[in-house]
Amino acid sequence: MKDIFITGLGNVSPQKTFDNSQFLDEVVSFTTNQLRCQDPNYKEFVPADLLRRMSRIIRFGVAAGKICLADAGCQMPDAIITGTGLGCLEDTEKFLSNMIRSNEEFLTPTAFIQSTHNTVSAQIALLLKCHNYNFTYVHRGLSFESALLDSIMQLDSGAVDTVLAGAMDEMTQNTFQIQQRLGHFKQKPIDNLHLLEDQSRGSIAGEGSSFFMLSSKPGTKTYARISGLDFFFKPAPCEIESRLLQFLKNNGKSIETIDLVLFGLNGDYGFDNIFHNLMEHMFPKTPSAYYKHLCGEYFTSSAFGLWLAAKILYHQTVPEVVLFKNASSGKFRNILFYNHFRNIEHSFILVTQT
Amino acid sequence: MPDKIFVTGLGIISGIGNNLAENLDSLLQSKSGIGNLFYLDSPWHNQILVSEVKSTTKELIHRAGIHFQEGYSRNSLLGIIASAEAFNHARLKEFGGLRTGLISGTTVGGMDECEKHYQDFLTNDSANIYIDTYDCADSTEKIADCLHISDYITTISTACSSAANAIMLGARMIRNGKLDRVVAGGTESLTKFHLNGFNTLKILDNEPCKPFDENRKGINLGEGAAYIVIESEKAVKASGKKVFAELVGWGNSCEAFHQTASSPDGIGAFLAMKKALEMSGLTVDEIDYINAHGTGTDNNDISEGRAIERLFGEHLPKISSTKPFTGHTTSAAGSTEAILSILCIQHQLIWPNLNFSEKMHDLNFIPVTHLIKDVLVNAVMTNSFGFGGNNTSLIFKKYD
Numbered sequence: 001m002k003d004i005f006i007t008g009l010g011n012v013s014p015q016k017t018f019d020n021s022q023f024l025d026e027v028v029s030f031t032t033n034q035l036r037c038q039d040p041n042y043k044e045f046v047p048a049d050l051l052r053r054m055s056r057i058i059r060f061g062v063a064a065g066k067i068c069l070a071d072a073g074c075q076m077p078d079a080i081i082t083g084t085g086l087g088c089l090e091d092t093e094k095f096l097s098n099m100i101r102s103n104e105e106f107l108t109p110t111a112f113i114q115s116t117h118n119t120v121s122a123q124i125a126l127l128l129k130c131h132n133y134n135f136t137y138v139h140r141g142l143s144f145e146s147a148l149l150d151s152i153m154q155l156d157s158g159a160v161d162t163v164l165a166g167a168m169d170e171m172t173q174n175t176f177q178i179q180q181r182l183g184h185f186k187q188k189p190i191d192n193l194h195l196l197e198d199q200s201r202g203s204i205a206g207e208g209s210s211f212f213m214l215s216s217k218p219g220t221k222t223y224a225r226i227s228g229l230d231f232f233f234k235p236a237p238c239e240i241e242s243r244l245l246q247f248l249k250n251n252g253k254s255i256e257t258i259d260l261v262l263f264g265l266n267g268d269y270g271f272d273n274i275f276h277n278l279m280e281h282m283f284p285k286t287p288s289a290y291y292k293h294l295c296g297e298y299f300t301s302s303a304f305g306l307w308l309a310a311k312i313l314y315h316q317t318v319p320e321v322v323l324f325k326n327a328s329s330g331k332f333r334n335i336l337f338y339n340h341f342r343n344i345e346h347s348f349i350l351v352t353q354t
Numbered sequence: 355m356p357d358k359i360f361v362t363g364l365g366i367i368s369g370i371g372n373n374l375a376e377n378l379d380s381l382l383q384s385k386s387g388i389g390n391l392f393y394l395d396s397p398w399h400n401q402i403l404v405s406e407v408k409s410t411t412k413e414l415i416h417r418a419g420i421h422f423q424e425g426y427s428r429n430s431l432l433g434i435i436a437s438a439e440a441f442n443h444a445r446l447k448e449f450g451g452l453r454t455g456l457i458s459g460t461t462v463g464g465m466d467e468c469e470k471h472y473q474d475f476l477t478n479d480s481a482n483i484y485i486d487t488y489d490c491a492d493s494t495e496k497i498a499d500c501l502h503i504s505d506y507i508t509t510i511s512t513a514c515s516s517a518a519n520a521i522m523l524g525a526r527m528i529r530n531g532k533l534d535r536v537v538a539g540g541t542e543s544l545t546k547f548h549l550n551g552f553n554t555l556k557i558l559d560n561e562p563c564k565p566f567d568e569n570r571k572g573i574n575l576g577e578g579a580a581y582i583v584i585e586s587e588k589a590v591k592a593s594g595k596k597v598f599a600e601l602v603g604w605g606n607s608c609e610a611f612h613q614t615a616s617s618p619d620g621i622g623a624f625l626a627m628k629k630a631l632e633m634s635g636l637t638v639d640e641i642d643y644i645n646a647h648g649t650g651t652d653n654n655d656i657s658e659g660r661a662i663e664r665l666f667g668e669h670l671p672k673i674s675s676t677k678p679f680t681g682h683t684t685s686a687a688g689s690t691e692a693i694l695s696i697l698c699i700q701h702q703l704i705w706p707n708l709n710f711s712e713k714m715h716d717l718n719f720i721p722v723t724h725l726i727k728d729v730l731v732n733a734v735m736t737n738s739f740g741f742g743g744n745n746t747s748l749i750f751k752k753y754d
Contacts, residue, residue, distance in 0.1 A: 109555045118512045134742075138509045139490070139509040150523070233498075
């Protein structure tokens, strides 16, 4: 693949990441296991009459997209490509609950209209009057990676020069309750900033929307390059290491040239072992970082991870709050980002300095 | 020249048949699948017209060959049945060493078990096995497990253009050299969720739908699944297998007009068709037939019709909507209609637009009203448009 340049960022998350001039200068801690987005002033991004009807995910998704466009100084992207695991959950549950409660009578359409998974990408297109390629992926822990692969293919083929690529997911009270009962989230409230100290089953719930302006050329501001992407399903334990070695080789890198490994550690001891094993075997001395204590676990949290990698390369600093092991004062040129969702969907992204 | 994309397998289950042969048979007999709501458990029984797959979910479990019978939504079962037919039709198992992908479109299908058990999900453990069937990827992963596909799996949700976009993405993956062959399409079972959703929008017709008719009143929803197998030229040449059609053009555009309505001039439809046509290298007079999105709503048929007239000018091809046969199968519509279009190429005929009687004042054309046999069908365009203005056109061509 050709190098893909990240020329703009937009990130609405449980941290105050919506302001691109900051880099985790202030860290938000939570005392519940459901991390909610910090809201920017949505009126800056969406006309008030539209805003009133929008559910939370549409608000923060559209805002993240528009922050990204403004950051890149882009009026009209050549494509808008998004990924979401669960889509517009709040509107879906609202219509569903009303339907069950009323036994399918006296329903109103607004929540249904806004419940489809492509709503955010469609709303961004609508606000921009953008008739270009528009796509939404909905494949669990690989929703964002699928969107990224499509973006890379579009840019690689020369069909487009710019892609607004992003992901969004929201958590609702009902879905949190259901997922917690299943053991996906921890039973007792913990302090998110001490996520990895709590050795128990489950993670903490998160949400957010992160957008990237991807370009075939550097922009006025260029955060980083995406130099490699690979994802795969249900690997055998030994397969992960060999797949990683192949991935590095395919992209002209070796273990030694990786300056930082970003792991999708989420505090679930059943699943974090996969990261720990890889770290011990392959990267015992390499600086490493993690991020899910800041944004929580959700299907498209890897978009937050990519945002973090891009910011680290741009600012050439690893904020202490995300450092996992082996602090370094050296230069950061190559970041390997490895995430997996419940050991089913795995992804590697190679992010490099421009 | 870019690599050619060949269609080598077809699989479909819809309101007019449980497999390809049954669908073809119903089409030839002009037999519609539309009738009173029966299989979906809803107070709207016998009040809303739909095109249901004529089987209980239990029967579908049996037909799909699922032995461990729990945790399968109707959506997944339809997908498994249709994709397996396409997979076997293309004899994919016989040829190894190739990278195979599965790309599936769906939107609300996984809701069918969720809406039955939502209260249980919230309060007790009795229906836990169905919780993960809610999200869109569940049906895709279950299909992938049944077909043993793991090289690339993804799910697309762009509402009613999902399956058309799945086919388009599959072709792009092959052209980009990432895959050799792809099972692509979509699945959507009928759910109370979208039946009521469309009903609140007041766009359901309480009579059999009549697309492109002056007195059209709306949609009849349908359910089903349809998948095609597409392969690279190289993969096909190596196997020497039969090619049913060539996928020569695709175009995707966003209308950017309204979340659910189409613009009066159909700009999104126009751009999607134009892009597909340009890619195909065909001229407007070389398209023999358009299988229109043609939902039968007031809004769609004006918008789509005007876009067709604008693009094709004096060279209007034969046009029909096959939704009066299958109903509007939403996320599965794109691949359902792709298969119906490929059948036209294969058998050299054009499907009628059932229930048509009066020409629309706003348009200059009338759709095909009776089955046309022994007609030259070299190239067919098929349209799929979705909520959010996600519009996609595909063009299939005869391959000799």
